[in-house]
Amino acid sequence: MKELVVVSGKGGVGKTSIAASLAVLLSRKLKVTAADTDVDAPNLAIVLGADVRRELDVRSSEKAVVDVSKCTGCGKCVEVCKFSSITLAEGKAVVDRLACEGCGACSIVCPTNAISIVQVKTGEVGVADTEYGFKLVSGHLEIGEANSGHVVTAVKWLARRKAEEEGADLLIVDGPPGIGCPVIASLAAASHALVVSEPTPAGAWNLTRIIQVINHFKIPFMLVVNKWNLSPQYTTALEAIAKQGGGELAARIPVDYTIAEAMAMRKPVVAYKPEAESSKAIAKLADIILERLS
Amino acid sequence: MPRVAVTGGKGGTGKTTVAANTAYTLAQMGLRVLLIDADVDAPSSSRFLGVSTARVLDVMSFLPAVDPEKCTMCGLCAQACRPHALVHVEGKLPMLFPELCSGCEACKLVCPSNAITDSQKLLGWVNKAEAHGITLVEGELQPTEARSTLVLLKAMEYARSLKSERSYDMTIVDTAPGTHCNVIHAIRGADLALAVTEPTPLGVHDLELILKLTQKLQVRTAVVLNRADLPGGTPEEVERIASRHHTPIVAEIPLDPLVQSSHIQGKPVLELAPSSRAAEAFRTLAKAVLELASAGAFLA
Numbered sequence: 001m002k003e004l005v006v007v008s009g010k011g012g013v014g015k016t017s018i019a020a021s022l023a024v025l026l027s028r029k030l031k032v033t034a035a036d037t038d039v040d041a042p043n044l045a046i047v048l049g050a051d052v053r054r055e056l057d058v059r060s061s062e063k064a065v066v067d068v069s070k071c072t073g074c075g076k077c078v079e080v081c082k083f084s085s086i087t088l089a090e091g092k093a094v095v096d097r098l099a100c101e102g103c104g105a106c107s108i109v110c111p112t113n114a115i116s117i118v119q120v121k122t123g124e125v126g127v128a129d130t131e132y133g134f135k136l137v138s139g140h141l142e143i144g145e146a147n148s149g150h151v152v153t154a155v156k157w158l159a160r161r162k163a164e165e166e167g168a169d170l171l172i173v174d175g176p177p178g179i180g181c182p183v184i185a186s187l188a189a190a191s192h193a194l195v196v197s198e199p200t201p202a203g204a205w206n207l208t209r210i211i212q213v214i215n216h217f218k219i220p221f222m223l224v225v226n227k228w229n230l231s232p233q234y235t236t237a238l239e240a241i242a243k244q245g246g247g248e249l250a251a252r253i254p255v256d257y258t259i260a261e262a263m264a265m266r267k268p269v270v271a272y273k274p275e276a277e278s279s280k281a282i283a284k285l286a287d288i289i290l291e292r293l294s
Numbered sequence: 295m296p297r298v299a300v301t302g303g304k305g306g307t308g309k310t311t312v313a314a315n316t317a318y319t320l321a322q323m324g325l326r327v328l329l330i331d332a333d334v335d336a337p338s339s340s341r342f343l344g345v346s347t348a349r350v351l352d353v354m355s356f357l358p359a360v361d362p363e364k365c366t367m368c369g370l371c372a373q374a375c376r377p378h379a380l381v382h383v384e385g386k387l388p389m390l391f392p393e394l395c396s397g398c399e400a401c402k403l404v405c406p407s408n409a410i411t412d413s414q415k416l417l418g419w420v421n422k423a424e425a426h427g428i429t430l431v432e433g434e435l436q437p438t439e440a441r442s443t444l445v446l447l448k449a450m451e452y453a454r455s456l457k458s459e460r461s462y463d464m465t466i467v468d469t470a471p472g473t474h475c476n477v478i479h480a481i482r483g484a485d486l487a488l489a490v491t492e493p494t495p496l497g498v499h500d501l502e503l504i505l506k507l508t509q510k511l512q513v514r515t516a517v518v519l520n521r522a523d524l525p526g527g528t529p530e531e532v533e534r535i536a537s538r539h540h541t542p543i544v545a546e547i548p549l550d551p552l553v554q555s556s557h558i559q560g561k562p563v564l565e566l567a568p569s570s571r572a573a574e575a576f577r578t579l580a581k582a583v584l585e586l587a588s589a590g591a592f593l594a
């Protein structure tokens with residue numbers, strides 16, 4: 001099974017719309033399973049008009065908990081906490097649950113064993129049946145949690161299992177924005193990456209950064225420039241950056257408000273209006289991807 | 295001095311556009327503005343403002359180094375290491391996976407033979423620029439490093455140190471997308487949060503998450519509707535969510551091609567086209583921000 005991860009150095013460049021459309025188009029040629037690893041803002045289900053049923057909780061976050069009856073207020077825990085997450089208030093240690101990394105350093109030094117490290121819920125993973133005939137695995141992070149990488153890994157685990165059950169040829173993953181932990185977890189063991197970018201100075205800069213991450217994992221990648229006609233000059237610049245980074249230029253998608261209309265209808269643009277300019281460009285992109293995958 | 299956090303659920307709703315243009319507008323009104331770009335994964339404010347930054351600070355974190363002379367291969371360090379950055383193999387020195395290390399020093403605390411010494415790794419850096427009457431501070435994550443929180447905290451700390459040298463009338467923080475812990479660090483304690491959204495089902499969905507978060511953090515919040523007149527948009531849905539959370543919509547930024555070209559040219563909308571509809575919307579927004587962040591006194 002092949003695994004294509006759609007990423008972008010920064011959010012809002014049309015990644016989810018493109019991923020949703022690609023999943024629909026490619027599912028007509030291959031057996032496809034889709035996954036959304038943007039666990040901070042899982043939007044693929046919305047664009048596909050699907051409802052996600054919870055299947056499992058991710059409980060990988062850990063937090064320090066203080067037993068106040070044992071705490072003597074010595075302050076040793078405060079000294080060692082690297083994340084400024086524990087303070088003394090009225091002679092007792094108090095943990096800032098949102099900031100605590102659960103590293104356990106405080107519990108190691110506490111002379112009275114007043115601190116224990118407990119597991120808390122980090123997020124949830126679920127599955128949806130889409131009206132396009134393929135399954136979608138999606139996860140979300142509990143508000144204020146850190147370990148989004150763990151939820152991403154859980155989404156990918158369940159997605160691979162569902163894909164195997166379905167006998168899928170391709171897993172399409174709509175990745176998170178950025179270049180940090182959840183992106184790295186999304187790219188883990190991927191066979192191909194598709195980078196979506198926009199022709200602006202910020203777009204060029206974010207492309208450079210995401211390429212460094214992709215190349216670090218030695219994953220072959222393709223570039224798609226969304227809204228390319230906003231700036232043909234910057235489009236050329238983006239393509240030069242991708243080429244230099246060893247990537248392949250896959251497609252240019254024009255500015256097209258049909259994409260926004262389609263989103264309001266909770267449909268991928270290729271299903272909403274196949275004759276739209278953006279749909280035609282995405283169809284070409286799907287053909288190129290199909291060729292590269294085989 | 296008031297601090298305003300600009301946030302917006304998912305990426306690409308126009309957070310950076312709003313933060314950079316609000317900062318620029320306030321500076322034009324004569325305020326001394328400190329703009330912090332807390333989206334350390336993809337800091338772009340300097341590109342939106344068309345300024346070049348200088349690297350002022352490296353963000354390092356602790357990484358253990360095992361002294362082979364002292365190590366008894368007991369494995370206690372690996373047991374204490376929750377992210378499994380240290381792995382114990384019977385009869386060998388502990389193996390280190392630097393990319394998993396959080397720098398917590400738990401291993402050093404438990405090692406019975408003082409075999410762990412300080413080594414360092416580069417997590418990222420802090421950049422600074424002065425332009426258009428704005429001081430810009432941005433945190434930047436080293437690509438391939440996963441742990442962005444420390445870079446963010448250092449950038450915020452550096453910004454605080456600037457405030458002790460010089461007084462600012464307003465701090466604006468451009469947060470990362472989402473509702474995870476980095477976003478919380480950037481919003482917590484702010485006098486006002488601006489939730490930037492767009493009139494689409496995704497915008498509505500993510501707005502609700504952000505409003506829940508700011509409510510939990512007890513930060514006063516106002517909604518900015520970006521691309522307000524998007525064809526096929528659902529602004530009434532945004533209004534419904536906002537009013538359900540008792541949050542005012544303080545500005546509607548029109549879908550103006552000038553906003554796009556301001557991104558391409560790397561210039562604030564107000565510099566590029568001061569009399570455009572978008573510029574007018576940013577001025578309305580800046581005034582609302584001043585009022586809501588109870589900074590009205592600075593204008594008098």
Ligand code: SF4
Pocket residue numbers: 063064080081082083084085086095099100101102103104105106107398
């Ligand atoms: S577990 Fe770690 S981060 Fe949490 S309070 Fe203790 S030392 Fe600080």
Ligand code: SF4
Pocket residue numbers: 066070071072073074075076077078092093109110111112113114115
């Ligand atoms: S180290 Fe233990 S006893 Fe001392 S303040 Fe912290 S929790 Fe309390």
Ligand code: SF4
Pocket residue numbers: 103356357358374375376377378379380394395396397398399400401402
């Ligand atoms: S510093 Fe913390 S995370 Fe790093 S190796 Fe030591 S115990 Fe593990």
Ligand code: SF4
Pocket residue numbers: 360364365366367368369370371372388404405406407408409410
């Ligand atoms: S705890 Fe210290 S002595 Fe034991 S294996 Fe780790 S480094 Fe070696």
